[in-house]
Amino acid sequence: MSLSPRIIAFLLAFLISVLTVVFLTFVEGVTNNMLFVVAVSSFAVSFFLVLYAIELLVYREVNKMYKTIHKLKIRDFNISRKTIIKNNNPFKKLNDEIFVYVARKQKEIEELKRLELFRREFLADVSHELKTPIFAAQGFIHTLIDGAIDDENVRDKFLAKAAKSLDGLDALVKDLVALSQLETGELKMHFERVDIHQVITEAFEQLEKKAHTKGTTLRIRTDRPGSYWVKADPQRIHQVMTNLLENAIKYGNDNGKVLVTLEEEKKQVLVFVKDDGPGIPPEHLSRIFERFYRVDKSRSKERGGTGLGLAIVKHILNAHRSKVSVMSKVDRGTTFSFKLDKVE
Structure with missing residues (x-):
């Protein structure tokens, strides 16, 4: 229960008045009129003294806190001194605000620490990825x-x-530049009416040689014949399909199968890219879209690639207001999926 200074002053004054009257009733010669005057006067004096003391104390202490906050230039507080003082429990109000502020700052500190760790890992990965081809070329x-x-x-x-x-x-430098432009928003999307079925067919043709080398069969399955028109940047969505298909071929089994499925909803078209490879362990699923992250570093190196393909896919689809998802079971294969807005 929250009590205002006036209620507190009233209760204390009433208690003082009652105690004073009770004490005086044991004194001989005190009349009822005298008791009444003492009761009223003690109540009035006590009420105003207690109220003044409480308000003075609250105002002075809260004012000190407010000045300290102002000196620290903490602009995150959205409360004014007037609002605090007029509150029934100003200390509680101020404490709540400080608690919220501290919690928010703690969250920001944790995010900064995470970003700092990510930055260090990224610099280490970039240095390693750049060093390998440079040293190889130098050696030759x-x-x-x-x-x-x-x-x-x-x-x-x-x-x-x-x-x-x-x-x-x-290829690595180009991917780094593209990823940087996507993250900063410098690389703008040019949305058009695109047939996603045709984009997939072109990606199949582009990767036909790689698929043939591994004996991989590329197939597309649709829930109806004809074109699937979506709103997308044709160049970037082709890059998405190429990266996903290239990964499916690269990490799928030899003589395996890569299946692309198109499903039409009321307002969107769903795209699934499934391989029959060894799958991705659950502990890696949340990190595979990070730059240079590799599930099996030794095998990934052998198979080539910049390690940026899935990060680029993620950012391109984010720019399309979509999200790439992944489902995988060990020894059962991996499926990547995303949605695009449908157009007529």
Whole structure:
């Protein structure tokens, strides 16, 4: 129960008045009129003294707190001194506000710590990813400079390997630039009426050679014949499909199958990309969209890639006001899915 200063002063004054009258009733010669005057006067004096003391104390202490807050330039508080003092329990009001402020700042500190850890991991990953192709290319080129260039077979072989390393470095830098632009909003989406079925077909054709090398079969399944028109950036949504399909081929089983399913809802089109690979352990599912995160670092390195594909997919779909989801069971394969707004 919250009591105002006036109620507290009234109760204390009434108690003082009653005690005073009770005490005086034991004194000889005190008349009823005298008791009445003492009761009224003691009540009045006590009431105003207690009220003044409470309000003075509250005002002075709260004013000190308010000045301290003002000096610290804490703008997160959305309360005024007048609001605090007029409140039935100003100390409780101020305490609640400080508690909310501290809780919010603690949350911000934890987020900053998380971002700092993420930044350190990111810098370490970038350094490692850049170092690998640079050192490889340097090794091949310096070997040629040291005399191997005179051997035609060695020269061609080493130049091809150096070129491959530099191509990998170029792909990594391009992905980093694209990801940075997506995160900062510099890379704008150009939405058009796009046939997602046609986009998938083009992605199949682009990855046909890689699929053939692994013996992977690419299939598309729809719940009706014809086109599936969606609102999307054609270039970026093609990049999404290419990245998802490339991952499905890369991490799927040899001689396996990659299935893309299209399902139409009232206002959206659902896209599913499923492989029959070894799957992703549950502890990794929440992190696979992070930059450079690899479930199996050694095997991922062998299979190539920049480690940024899923991060790019996530940001492109976020720009489409969509979200990429993943479901996976060990030894049962992995399914990525997302939705796009349908247009007629």
